[in-house]
Amino acid sequence: AQNLSIPAGEIQTEFGKIGIKAPSALENTKQIEELIVYGSADTGALVRLKDVANVAFEYDKSAQTFKHGDAPAVLLTVYFNQNQNVILIGDDVRASIDRVNKGLPDKLRVHEVLYQPEEVNDSIAGFIVSLLQGIGFVILVVLIGMGIRNALVVSLAIPLSITATLIAMSVIGIDIQQMSIAALIIALGMLVDNSIVISDAVQMKINEGIDIKTACYEGTVEQSIPVLTSTLTTVMAFAPLMVLPGEAGEFAKSLPQVVIIALVASYLVAMFVTPAFASFLFKNTHKPDQKKNRIRHFFEFMLKGAMKMPVMSLAFILIIIGATGYGVLFLKINLFPYADKDLVYIDIYSEKSGDIIYTEKLADELRRMLKDEPEIKAIDTSIGGGFPKFYLTVGVRPPSNDYAQLLMHIDLSESGRFVKREEFAYYLQSKIDTALAGGSATVNLIEINQPGPAVDIKVSGKYREDVNRVARDLYNYLLTDESTINVTNDIADYVYQYKLNVDPDKxxxxGLTNYDVQFQTSLAVNGMTSTVLQKDGNQYDIVVKGDIHSIKDVENLQIKSSITDNKVLMKQFATVTLEKELGSIKRHNRSASVSISSNVRPGFAATDLQNYVENTLLPSLDLEGVEIAFGGDQEMFDKYISGLLGAAAFAVAIIYIILLIQFNSLMQPLIILATVPLSVVGSVLILLILNMEVTFTVGLGVASLIGIVVNNAILLIEYINRERKLEHSVYDACINSVEKRFRPIMLSTTTTVIGLVPLALSNSSFFTPMAVALMGGLMVSTLLTLIVIPLIYYVGHRYE
Incomplete structure (x- = not known):
């Protein structure tokens, strides 16, 4: 009541209204000390707060604090509004930081823990360079394959399609970021595919002696349906990828969106712009004595040989596909590799619950242990909680007095001791495990997906004894296995607590109620914010707290009765005992539950460890009364692979319907879809040769291949059907299809593959595996398609 500030009002005078200023609220500690807490009705004597309590202005010892290196620090976090250019705003912020730094004393400096605008600028600049390199590679390939006039017309598809795509992205709200630029790089080679097909058809007409304008019209009309079908099939392959589940699906969502927009734009350019410019620039290039291309001749020779022994040839193809299926078993799976961030963060857990001073000492000890590592450029520390969100997939840790977090910038090139971040993280973890006492610490790298253990085993059952028994067996095994690191379990431990045993009768x-006892004990031990102090425009909590330092002080605490106003010592009606109880009780589906988790060391696969646990270790244990469930990478694998398989199945079904409509045949769409397993052959083969891991993006690449590789088969089947309408035999039609469609097929594939080269060489954990899988699938599928598709068609129609 003595810390109020109520407007007293105004008095109307002959000079106007004059305000009345009442005594203000508390503004300093002196006023708090002078507060009256008791007045004697008999003598009039007053008891002020300073007579019975100490008043001090001090830091909240339980508050979260930060350090930069060894020095105390204040952390300022800035977030950008949506739809803002972080790079431009970042330049303004950087200028402000530099200006403030110049005016600060020598011992006071502003340091950047994280600076997103710089990271975004570097990342986008790198991707734009890759995009420009890809454009240059594609134009070069087109120039070599088609000549300068034709290449100029075809290459127009690239800037026009990219410009249209950027406009569409702006309209529907897709930002320019890593994923959207990567999508443009992936689509880059495909942007010219439709134009290549149209220009090749026009050139063939011109070479046949048809006048240029008629050739442009007839060539475009002739290929309009195959080009539309090819575009639709590719679009349908990417469309299901927009609805993949989880954080990674949301992260990758813009990739299929941008690719689809670019493909639609390239189709429109191919249908309207390419023939228009061809009518001005194309000319007859036919040479009567022109020799047959040696590579084309080789494929014709191979096709003729296969058609002489069709059954044996098809059996050989099936053996290749079967061998690929067997090769899949040898692929290393790492669904979500670590992000390309030179950041390491360490979670620190103190053994002393609720003691933030001890937690700070533990964090200081760990920082001193690591500061001489040459790879570590800077260390920032958060004590009593985690840092604010510093990456999309890293969660924010709530405040806790027994938790601290270290955030470190690293540069592996400083020493040359480590090639991969995983190796450095394992080195740090091993060093910490052997040297840190009084708590535990877990070294973490930034992950693309929501972070979690590689292997997570959940044991649940009706009886806690059975659950704990099996959990300890699993924990002890993982603890001794050479492939594991950071093995933990959440078996509930007993904790000690003082218990007030109140005699209700006494x-x-x-005259004491439960509320009297509980409220006044909490007030004495924990304290309570009673009001606030207004000082220099800031508000500070005024906390009332008892002078409790030991359990004896609790026993001698006087509890005031809300009924009689009398004070009674706690020990007159209660006893205090030290008892143990479970610190926490975890349940899964209403059953007692324990989780055992582990990460794997570099060079080992989580899938191998889990397969051993599931197929070898668990059958050897007594599992009566318990149930086992797996999480970790296996849960993520099941979640995302099922999503990718569902997307692929949906894409195949839609593509089949599109092909069914175009070719009016049940069998020919199946022949075209035979290219799908051929693409998988290439992807698996190149991953095995390069010893690369199967990641989530590899799944994206393989799923999107479905719509890309069928385009070559569409061109072949469409030409074969057209030849047969001209009364050519099935044999001749199949041979001629390779001869006439060789150049557009090879050129389209080469441009797509070459366009992916910068992405494959970017050394990105997210994009490089996807680009490599796409390149391998496209190359092998194209080479096999030129033989397999005409061969299957010949086998199915040779007796017609």
């Missing part, structure tokens, strides 16, 4: 006799 308490009621003394």
């Amino acid at each position: 308490a009621m006799t003394l």
Whole structure:
């Protein structure tokens, strides 16, 4: 009541209204000390707060604090509004930081823990360079394959399609970021595919002696349906990828969106712009004595040989596909590799619960242990909680007095001791495990997906004894296995607590209620914010707290009865005992539950460890009364692979319907879809040769291949059907299809593959595996398609 500030109003005078200023609220500690807490009705004597309590202005010892290196620090976090250019705003912020730094004393400096605008600028600049390199590679390939006039017309598809795509992205709200630029790089080679097909058809007409304008019209009309079908099939392959589940699906969502927009734009350019410019620039290039291309001749020779022994040839193809299926078993799976961030963060857990001073000492000890590592450029520390969100997939840790977090910038090139971040993280973890006492610490790298253990085993059952027994067996095994690191379990431990044993009869006799005991004990031990102090425009909590330092002080605490106003010592109606109880009780589906988790060391696969646990270790244990469930990478694998398989199945079904409509045949769409397993052959083969891991993006690449590789088969089947309408035999039609469609097929594939080269060489954990899988699938599928598709068609139609 003595810390109020109520407007007293105004008095109307002959000079106007004059305000009345009442005594203000508390503004300093002196005023708090002078507060009256008691007045004697008999003598009039006053008891002020300073007579019975110490008043001090001090830091909240339980508050979260930060350090930069060894020095105390204040952390300022800035977030950008949506739809803002972080790079431009970042330049303004950087200028402000530099200006403030110049005016600060020598010992006071502003340091950047994280600076997103710089990271975004570097990342986008790198991707734009890759995009420009890809454009240059594609134009070069087109120039070599088609000549300068034709290449100029075809290459127009690239800037026009990219410009249209950027406009569409702006309209529908897709930002320019890593994923959207990567999508443009992936689509880059495909942007010219439709134009290549149209220009090749026009050139063939011109070479046949048809005048240029008629050739442009007839060539475009002739290929309009195959080009539309090819575009639709590719679009349908990417469309299901927009609805993949989880954080990674949301992260990758813009990739299929941008690719689809670019493909639609390239189709429109191919249908309207390419023939228009061809009518001005194309000319007859036919040479009567022109020699047959040696590579084309080789494929014709191979096709003729296969058609002489069709059954044996098809059996050989099936053996290749079967061998690929067997090769899949040898692929290393790492669904979500670590992000390309030179950041390492360490979670620190103190053994002393609720003691933030001890937690700070533990964090200081760990920082001193690591500061001489040459790879570590800077260390920032958060004590009593985690840092604010510093990456999309890293969660924010709530405040806790027994938790601290270290955030470190690293540069592996400083020493040359480590090639991969995983190796450095394992080195740090091993060093910490052997040297840190009084708590535990876990070294973490930034992950693309929501972070979690590689292997997570959940044991649940009706009886806690059975659950704990099996959990300890699993924990002890993982602890001794050479492939594991950071093995933990959440078996509930017993914790000690003081228990107030209140005698209800004595308490009621003394006029004490449960509320009296609980509230006043909490007030004495924990304290309570009673009001605030207004000072220099800031508000500071005024906390009332008892002078409790030991359990004896609790026993001698006087509890005031809300009924009689009398004070009674705690020990007159209660006893205090030290008892143990479970610190926490975890349940899964209403059953007692324990989780055992582990990460794997570099060079080992989580899938191998889990397969051993599931197929070898668990059958050897007594599992009566318990149930086992797996999480970790296996849960993520099941979640995302099922999503990718569902997307692929949906894409195949839609593509089949599109092909069914175009070719009016049940069999020919199946022949075209035979290219899908051929693409998988290439992807698996190149991953095995390069010893690369299967990641989530590899799945994206393989799923999107479905719509890309069928385009070559569409061109072949469409030409074969057209030849047969001209009364050519099935044999001749199949041979001629390779001869006439060789150049557009090879050129389209080469441009797509070459366009992916910068992405494959970017050394990105997210994009490089996807680009490599796409390149391998496209190359092998194209080479096999030129033989397999005409061969299957010949086998199915040779007796017609």
